[in-house]
Amino acid sequence: MEVNPNSNLDEELKIDAEIRNLWSESIHDRGQRKTFNKTKEFYDFIIVGAGTAGCVLARELIYNIPNINILVLEAGPPNTQVNDIMRSPCGFRSVYRTSETDWGYSTEDQKMPGTVDPTKEVINKGIPYARGKVIGGCSTVNAMIYIRGQKVDYDLWAAQGPEYKIWDYDHCLEAFKAIENNTRENPDEEFKNYHGFNGLLYVQDHLDEYDIVKDVAKVANNLGIPYNNDFNGVRQNGVGRYQHTMKDGKRFSFADGYLTDALKKVETYPPSKPFGVTPHGIGDDVGKYVAVNVKSFAHMLNILWDEEKKDENVAIGVKYFYNGEIHDALIAPKGEVIICGGAINSAQILMLSGIGPKNNLEEYNIKVRKELPVGHNLLDHPSCSVTAKVSVPNSTSTSQLHYWSNGFEVGIFHKGNIEGKIPSQEEFLDERPDIQSYANASVIDPSIAFNPSSKKIEILSLLSVLNLPLSVGHLELCNSNPFLHPKIFLNYYEKSEDLYRMMSALKLLREILKQPPLSTVWGVKEIGFNDEFGKWCSVNDMSDEDWEQYIRNKTYSSFHPCGTVKMAPESQGGCVNHRLQVYGTKNLRVIDASIFPTIPAGNLNAPTAMVAWKASRLIEEDYINKV
Structure with missing residues (x-):
């Protein structure tokens, strides 16, 4: 992970804000992006977003698929410099609207007919809408409550068709248990049937x-x-x-458990080869350094497409802004671009890349590659x-x-x-x-x-x-x-x-x-x-x-947005299929709470991790079967 332990986080945040303002006010609006240098990198998998899903996915992929390398991009700062207040049970209150670890969203005012008296117009006022902008995402800044939802929540997901059977409660319970390291003392047999004790996420009773x-x-x-x-x-x-994602009374995020473990895998193969992999279509001599490369303060701009296969919408990488430069990161022939930005950011990234509602995209002169109801079905x-x-x-x-x-x-x-x-x-x-x-x-x-x-x-x-x-x-x-x-x-x-x-x-x-x-x-x-x-x-x-x-x-x-890139049949308003692949594209998945067809009855941190764990197995299967 690119973190300087001696650096001043406040200064880094200030520089990051200045760069973003430069882009927004000077570069983007004038169409002068080419004034920055462009660098290219090559990876097997590119994960956009180091939140709950991104952390779980990076760890599971790097340990389950041999000889790969992964790039993880995070727009926010590293969690290594998160202060002790945020690690305490009450610390989540300190980040809302007052911290660079929050995206700082606000919702829109809305007028609608009253409920008790429909003849009167009422106003839902816009409110602050906190989302984690930091390594670990919302698991680094949330209230740490560990709730999975109800059995029927996942059985409803599975009821969308035979291929969705993999999302029923029994299959999801396997993932929940695999993730969890529950520390309850002297658990009874019933408790053991529903919980895991060897996973990387610590969970404890209050x-x-x-x-x-x-x-x-x-x-x-x-x-x-x-x-x-x-x-x-x-x-x-x-x-x-309540049960909490804590260890010894302090916050234990998915960055602490999963991303930290992913970063331990650093062997080389073969050691004589340089870091990186060859890009699409350039021979078979692929030298790789098997590792997870995490970049904080790296802002995703859009997905890169293979322009020679315009009708197929083949994702070949991403364009992102980092340290004053635009970078193109490309994927290997069997690789994938995986968007893990959460319900707000994942939808925005897809739309900026030409996937979404036609009218909204054309309004801002964005080329429509695939019309899908991205951004709809926002549940909270x-x-x-x-x-x-x-x-x-x-x-x-x-x-x-x-x-x-x-x-x-x-x-x-x-x-x-x-x-x-x-x-x-x-x-x-x-x-x-x-x-x-x-x-x-x-x-x-x-x-x-x-x-x-x-x-x-x-x-x-x-x-x-x-x-x-x-x-x-x-x-x-x-x-x-x-x-x-x-x-x-x-x-x-x-x-x-x-x-x-x-x-x-x-x-x-x-x-x-x-x-x-x-x-x-x-x-x-x-x-x-x-x-x-x-x-x-x-x-x-x-x-x-x-x-x-x-x-x-x-x-x-409650800061539980989900559903904006819905997993469902395309004919029923879906944006991704049962394997979380974006309809009408290749090499592109979305894996986070945005894919939830319906909202689980409880906090979303645990369900999001479950989805990422299961998705890692789907990716592994597809990777093995790719020619």
């Missing part, structure tokens, strides 16, 4: 639950929600402790919270309260009520829960958590996430400049059922906060939120119309 959070779980159980000691096991519904988990001020009885508890800001400890999974009412006992027991809630004692209001200047207040926050939304968004290009962000339209609550189910979840959380011992021992009071002027507002006795306004104003993303 080390401790603070008393107030334990009492949240007790209250939820008293209301009829059953305990669950493994959300990744036989069922997901219930209340219990909207989230909203109910917050209460906490008055603790003594200074010892107060000091503990400041220590509670240590990440999410307890989760609650249940079915939401489609009429917006508090869920019934039957809905608590439903084994296809669509609501995921987090209990988190903290010292900052999540409704203003993205404003670094906000005053800290002592609170108990219960956050609900809509895990199976019906509303679907999209993204589109706003320019042909690869350094400009696409427009992102989330379409939260476009389907009325989504809003009513969120309303149902928040009413349940309000009910939990009212119950003893939260209301007595812990002095939970003043359930509400801070408005845009910093005024505290109560959520007691609100009408459904009030709830709708509250939800639309206070909804944030």
Whole structure:
């Protein structure tokens, strides 16, 4: 990995920003790209994006296919210089909108008819949309919660046709177990059936639950929600402790586990040959240095195509911007270009390379190579919270309260009520829960958590996430400049059922906060939120119309975008096939959360890694069978 341990990361980030601005303001808009020197390199596989999927893929390919070399491109900085705060359980809060490890996206304002009163127009305000821009991607900056989703999620993927059988739950479980190194002490036999203990990703139970959070779980159980000691096991519904991607209480990313291991494979074959492989069509004398070459601060520009085979759309490499120069990286005859940029970047890269909706591409004079619904089917988990001020009885508890800001400890999974009412006992027991809630004692209001200047207040926050939304968004290009962000339209609550189910979840959380011992021992009071002027507002006795306004104003993303390069038959809106190959192209795959046909019911880090692990086996099969 090209990292100078003595370098100044702030200075590198400053230089990177200056180079990007130069491209955006001077070079791209004037069409003067040729003023930079161009260098060429040759690899067997080129992986664009060193996030969760890219890290897993690099490691699995380099160990399973002999005598290859791999280039991994990452637009962000190396994770070797990530600070200790980001490695701590609460550290994920420090990166949003305040760090160069975040892409800094924002979504668009959207007007739509109201849900409670369709005659009134409502506005979904644009929100910050954090995405990891660093080696390890979102696994380096997320909340570290390890959730796989539900069995039916993957069986739905497999139901798209006989060839999709490889994506059913039983096949996916094999991959989940292979990846995982679970450190639970004395696991029972049922737990062992669902978990792995020899993989490269460390997963552990939350080390401790603070008393107030334990009492949240007790209250939820008293209301009829059953305990669950493994959300990744036989069922997901219930209340219990989260599992986290941590080792010894600190973040353990896929860069820590998978990419680090990939970089250990450095033998040469044969040792007398130079680094690199011969390009397409130039003899059979291929000398290779078997290694993974990771470049940080390397911004992907577009895919390179074989212009002699225009009708076949044969990918032969990539063009990227690195250290002030444009580079062409080409692949060997049996090689592939693999896009692992995530739901936003992968879609943007394809569209900039001529694969996507015809109208959007032609609007910016991009040659259409293959018309596909890239950027459509944007799925995400909207989230909203109910917050209460906490008055603790003594200074010892107060000091503990400041220590509670240590990440999410307890989760609650249940079915939401489609009429917006508090869920019934039957809905608590439903084994296809669509609501995921987090209990988190903290010292900052999540409704203003993205404003670094906000005053800290002592609170108990219960956050609900809509895990199976019906509303679907999209993204589109706003320019042909690869350094400009696409427009992102989330379409939260476009389907009325989504809003009513969120309303149902928040009413349940309000009910939990009212119950003893939260209301007595812990002095939970003043359930509400801070408005845009910093005024505290109560959520007691609100009408459904009030709830709708509250939800639309206070909804944030869980930062789980997926689906924009959908895996499905092309006739059903698919962009990649069951082997994740882009329709109408050769030597090109997309492997990340963008290929999800539907969104899993839970955090997406684990499912993304699972997809990459399985995809590595598909690539290996195809590589062996290529002439």
